[in-house]
Amino acid sequence: MSREIAQGIHWIQELGPARTEIGESLLRRGAPWFDRDRTVHVPQNAFLVVGNESLLFDTLSPLGSDQIIEELESILGDRPLDYLVVSHPDVPHAGNTARILRRYPEARLVAPREPATHELYHLEDSLRVGVGDYLDLGGPLIQFHEATFLDAALSVWMSEETTGTLFPVDWLGFPLLDGEGLSFMDEVVDPETPDDELVDRLYEFHARVMFWFQYADVEKMKAETDMVLMRLHPLIIAPSHGPVIRREPQRLIQLMKGVVERVHNTGRVGVL
Amino acid sequence: MADPAVELSGDVSWIAEAFPLPDGRFEHVSVYLVEAPAGSILIDSGSFYHRERLRRRITQATAGRGIGAMILSHSDYPHSGNVPDFRRLWGDFEIVASCADAAAQGLPYARRSRIGGSLDVLGRTFRFLDPPLADRSHTSWIYDEASRVMFAADGFGIYHAEGETGFTSRDYAAGISEEAIHDFHKDTIVWLRYVDPALLMDALRAMFDAHPVSWVAPIHGAPIAAEDLDDYLEKLERSVVAVSEGYTVH
Ligand SMILES: [Fe+2]
Numbered sequence: 001m002s003r004e005i006a007q008g009i010h011w012i013q014e015l016g017p018a019r020t021e022i023g024e025s026l027l028r029r030g031a032p033w034f035d036r037d038r039t040v041h042v043p044q045n046a047f048l049v050v051g052n053e054s055l056l057f058d059t060l061s062p063l064g065s066d067q068i069i070e071e072l073e074s075i076l077g078d079r080p081l082d083y084l085v086v087s088h089p090d091v092p093h094a095g096n097t098a099r100i101l102r103r104y105p106e107a108r109l110v111a112p113r114e115p116a117t118h119e120l121y122h123l124e125d126s127l128r129v130g131v132g133d134y135l136d137l138g139g140p141l142i143q144f145h146e147a148t149f150l151d152a153a154l155s156v157w158m159s160e161e162t163t164g165t166l167f168p169v170d171w172l173g174f175p176l177l178d179g180e181g182l183s184f185m186d187e188v189v190d191p192e193t194p195d196d197e198l199v200d201r202l203y204e205f206h207a208r209v210m211f212w213f214q215y216a217d218v219e220k221m222k223a224e225t226d227m228v229l230m231r232l233h234p235l236i237i238a239p240s241h242g243p244v245i246r247r248e249p250q251r252l253i254q255l256m257k258g259v260v261e262r263v264h265n266t267g268r269v270g271v272l
Numbered sequence: 273m274a275d276p277a278v279e280l281s282g283d284v285s286w287i288a289e290a291f292p293l294p295d296g297r298f299e300h301v302s303v304y305l306v307e308a309p310a311g312s313i314l315i316d317s318g319s320f321y322h323r324e325r326l327r328r329r330i331t332q333a334t335a336g337r338g339i340g341a342m343i344l345s346h347s348d349y350p351h352s353g354n355v356p357d358f359r360r361l362w363g364d365f366e367i368v369a370s371c372a373d374a375a376a377q378g379l380p381y382a383r384r385s386r387i388g389g390s391l392d393v394l395g396r397t398f399r400f401l402d403p404p405l406a407d408r409s410h411t412s413w414i415y416d417e418a419s420r421v422m423f424a425a426d427g428f429g430i431y432h433a434e435g436e437t438g439f440t441s442r443d444y445a446a447g448i449s450e451e452a453i454h455d456f457h458k459d460t461i462v463w464l465r466y467v468d469p470a471l472l473m474d475a476l477r478a479m480f481d482a483h484p485v486s487w488v489a490p491i492h493g494a495p496i497a498a499e500d501l502d503d504y505l506e507k508l509e510r511s512v513v514a515v516s517e518g519y520t521v522h
């Protein structure tokens with residue numbers, strides 16, 4: 001099952017296993033959006049952009065190996081896949097690259113340009129992209145960006161310019177509860193939800209994945225957050241580990257300042 | 273004997289491999305071998321780029337026995353890419369990994385190590401520490417209690433010149449170069465451009481106070497002997513300050 005989030009952009013989601021360790025952490029600190037009858041999940045998203053040509057952004061994790069092939073076949077039918085973009089060669093994002101290229105041998109593998117360690121990741125035969133590069137899919141227009149807030153160095157962010165959709169990979173991850181799969185942010189949380197509660201959910205993710213916020217200069221991070229908003233001004237945000245955001249994307253980005261501040265003050269909550 | 277392992281302490285050795293960078297410099301992508309009471313433990317798997325060499329060198333270093341367990345600092349291809357191949361070669365030996373969801377990392381059979389905890393592996397005790405210098409969430413540093421070697425994953429790397437593959441800090445008369453430390457960390461741990469250097473350096477120094485080391489053993493650099501650690505840390509501190517001051521938000 002997939003969902004079209006904007007013209008030609010298909011959202012494929014692997015909900016992932018129940019994360020009991022995260023659930024326990026939420027109960028311990030009394031997170032207002034969680035109770036013990038629910039299960040918590042860290043989703044893994046992939047996005048298929050279809051115009052005259054098609055492009056897949058990330059591959060799901062090894063647990064989603066059959067799923068990604070089925071979804072691609074169902075959306076593409078007998079059309080080819082033209083590009084496979086690996087945001088960064090982290091197993092949950094890129095682990096099905098070889099299988100997808102076996103199924104779609106004509107697809108061009110696309111990888112971040114820097115640093116030049118591609119042979120350590122089986123990315124030596126890739127098209128290298130970085131800041132300012134475009135791919136015209138005939139309809140959709142893909143632009144590549146610096147991965148501003150990231151884990152692995154070999155990373156790239158992407159946008160689709162005709163719809164204003166930004167794909168910020170690990171940034172803006174947001175844990176889901178059972179039943180919240182493949183739902184937009186405004187379907188997961190009421191737009192009236194107070195900022196504190198949204199920050200708390202974002203915190204649970206970033207205090208694991210972006211543990212380094214604890215060592216960051218908070219004011220510099222806030223300035224960079226403003227810069228991302230100004231430079232990329234997304235209308236839709238499609239992160240790799242949370243719901244797609246189609247309403248008030250600026251609000252969620254602004255809330256990340258509070259997330260950085262909180263991780264900085266508390267330290268990490270765990271790993272992912 | 274070609275490419276001998278470098279002995280750090282009596283039962284910990286370094287199998288140094290290097291990857292050539294486009295600018296003519298090299299980056300170590302290594303593994304370490306720990307001789308435990310019940311067999312040989314490999315720290316990380318090395319890269320598939322060096323697979324054939326590593327197979328041969330590990331076989332030689334273990335007198336043909338191969339490895340009995342592997343501890344991964346994190347599941348990133350240059351660190352974990354040889355797991356399936358080495359398990360086919362040397363049997364389904366135990367894999368210890370720090371990720372919270374090993375199956376999503378492609379390691380469904382791994383035993384979980386927990387940051388802040390310790391585990392007995394083949395009769396030897398290892399502590400798993402929260403790494404201040406890392407990129408991936410689930411990275412852990414691995415402290416071998418018996419030898420006091422700190423395996424530091426992606427932290428404490430350097431770039432090196434041709435001919436220096438296999439050099440430890442003791443082979444550099446003037447100490448490891450600050451430029452090599454700076455350039456590696458700037459390129460590899462990208463978030464350092466946002467770092468508050470004092471916070472990071474305090475965390476690192478507190479970790480070494482709590483866990484005195486004989487060696488710091490990076491995967492991407494030259495092992496740093498205890499007597500050279502202060503020198504390295506001073507150069508690292510200046511490097512981190514330079515990376516953070518060198519980046520302005522614009
Ligand atoms: Fe991720």
Ligand SMILES: [Fe+2]
Nearest residue numbers: 348350425426
């Ligand atoms: Fe690494």
